[in-house]
Amino acid sequence: MQLETDKDGYLRHLSDWSPDAAQWLATSVGVTLEAEHWEVINALRVFYADTGVSPAMRILVKIVKQKVSLEKGNSIHLLTLFPGSPAKLAAKIAGLPRPTNCL
Amino acid sequence: MSDLSILKSPGITSNPLTYTVLVRSGPDLQSQALSAYLFTKELLLQGHQVLRVFFYQQGVYLASNLRVVPQDELNVTVLWQQLSLDHGLELGVCIAGALCSGIVDEQESSRYELGGNNLADQFTLMGLGQLAAASADSDRLVSFGA
């Protein structure tokens, strides 16, 4: 699979996203997708579809807390799944635009 | 707006406050852009602190170093630059709005492989969060623009 990405590895065309694309993107950043990753990816995609917002870390934590589970809605869990910068990494793999960092 | 009354009472204030100034108009509404500049300048002269000036929406266009202004008009971009140099004033430009409007610095130009950059000196691209952060630390947030 070959997907067009920008210099930072985000999809150039969000319409190219698919679960297979997510796998490809995850591999490109050294993440192996498991069920818990998909919980976050799906919640994120729904939030983006509803609001058009690609959220920063604080709101991502809230989204996971509300839409996945209370226990998983914390930065530690997200850092475990998406090391480094969970908001940026999760957005990249989920086929969202780069988070604006403020919202 | 009562804050504008400071323009009528020059001299060092006995009650210095901390301000954040939001500029939402640019070349499209020069009068507001100029008012923002004059107000900020007066704040600084009176000894108030201006944490940050944040350029948003149409205001981002003031941060372009490619503006050509007729000789008989004021170049508000240059005025802001001088004010920044004179007072160490931080001029923040909303990065999302700037990019969308074609105002980019070297870093963003490189990130998006654009081939050129045009952010005027003294201006810095930053996220909208910096407006909120400055506002949180200020006594007043004053907005200019329609």
Added chain:
Amino acid sequence: MPCLITLTHAPYGTKVAKESLDIALVLAAFEQQPAVLFVDEGVLQLFPTPQSPTSHKHIGKIINALEMYDINEIWVEQESLDVFGIAVDELSQAVTVIARSKIAHLCAQYDQHLVF
């Protein structure tokens, strides 16, 4: 500090409405407890979003983010709803309707007031 943000633009054609809401969201993200007041064409931001005929993102749907950002003080001017013939139960968000005559009193309760 508590801030009231008055929103007067419709979410059609221009980005002004979305950019104005962004300010509300970012202030909320920074614990500034903003309240929002929709007047004039701003009330159209609360009208449920029709399916976009194109693939373009409907910029008005950012209104659905209000809840996640803990912005729950949402005011709507009665007279503006009347102008557009909108009943309050048609709106997409839980709101408090306020008469125009009471708005000055509402504004007076806030340290900061931004009008977009």
